[in-house]
Amino acid sequence: MSQQFQPCITDDGSYTFFSEQFGQTFHSKFGAKEESIFKYAIPTLLAEKASRGHLRILDICYGLGYNSAAALATIWRSHPDCTVEIIALELDRSVPISAIEHHLLNDWEEPIPQLLTRLVNAEVVESERLKAQLILGDARQTIGQVIARKFTADAIFLDPFSPTACPQLWTIEFIDRVAKCCAADGIIATYSCAAAIRTALIAAGLCVGDTSPVGRKSPGTIASFTSSQLTPLSPQELEHLQTRAAIPYRDPSWSDSMAKIIIRRELEQDECGLETTSQWKKRWRNR
Ligand SMILES: C[S@@+](CC[C@H](N)C(=O)[O-])C[C@H]1O[C@@H](n2cnc3c(N)ncnc32)[C@H](O)[C@@H]1O
Numbered sequence: 576m577s578q579q580f581q582p583c584i585t586d587d588g589s590y591t592f593f594s595e596q597f598g599q600t601f602h603s604k605f606g607a608k609e610e611s612i613f614k615y616a617i618p619t620l621l622a623e624k625a626s627r628g629h630l631r632i633l634d635i636c637y638g639l640g641y642n643s644a645a646a647l648a649t650i651w652r653s654h655p656d657c658t659v660e661i662i663a664l665e666l667d668r669s670v671p672i673s674a675i676e677h678h679l680l681n682d683w684e685e686p687i688p689q690l691l692t693r694l695v696n697a698e699v700v701e702s703e704r705l706k707a708q709l710i711l712g713d714a715r716q717t718i719g720q721v722i723a724r725k726f727t728a729d730a731i732f733l734d735p736f737s738p739t740a741c742p743q744l745w746t747i748e749f750i751d752r753v754a755k756c757c758a759a760d761g762i763i764a765t766y767s768c769a770a771a772i773r774t775a776l777i778a779a780g781l782c783v784g785d786t787s788p789v790g791r792k793s794p795g796t797i798a799s800f801t802s803s804q805l806t807p808l809s810p811q812e813l814e815h816l817q818t819r820a821a822i823p824y825r826d827p828s829w830s831d832s833m834a835k836i837i838i839r840r841e842l843e844q845d846e847c848g849l850e851t852t853s854q855w856k857k858r859w860r861n862r
Contacts, residue, residue: 580673611645619730625654633728637663639674661707671695727758733765746826754779770821
């Protein structure tokens, strides 16, 4: 058995892992399972869209597989006959392997644990209701395969470690590539409400909105090419997009190190002359 990742419990009773490499847990301490349902499966409207009979999902940062598991459960509970295609991108195969070894997918109903175990072991699943592929490698490069295939997803889960730990997957350039994989009425969901991320989504031609907070104060973000499926940002949140915090991460060659991407942004922030987040917060407190 892989000893690399040890399960740690979250507030909803489900388990996550801690990454020594990124210095973070894989999910919010408020609830790993709840996060996959309330930040990803519900905001992307999968239960409703399953009435179409076929759905395509791009799961960026597959990790333990919770977001794909929650998506399949949500779809098949409302429309058991809906067929699903999933492309999952992940850097480190030992993460989903450890999740399976620790039986962490067994919380979801049959046949979801079996199907996702096959996906991780064989990197591909072809069953009656699920066609899935796990593409291993740096998502900055592997997303090129998704674009080349013209795979346009109804739902995209964008779930990297936080922008300060993994800025590579929150850059203007990466998010532009993510947007290319989104169907005309597809929805991109992420747990982050960082202004820099919202700026990158808007720069890619998307409209952005809030998802409801789960267990903590901050909401997540959803993005789509049309605003009709979104809860719009509040005036306060819109103003946050005019502050230093909204300066996006950049990675023009899709290969820069975390440190280089962070320093590049700090230099741009130093020169931007925009208000800081604390000034913005203070102004809104005083209103
Ligand atoms: C916050 S966790 C994702 C949790 C996951 N969505 C789940 O439901 O369990 C972030 C994941 O991103 C992966 N990752 C980190 N850098 C990556 C990269 N450059 N490309 C693809 N995956 C990456 C990590 O190995 C980790 O599994």
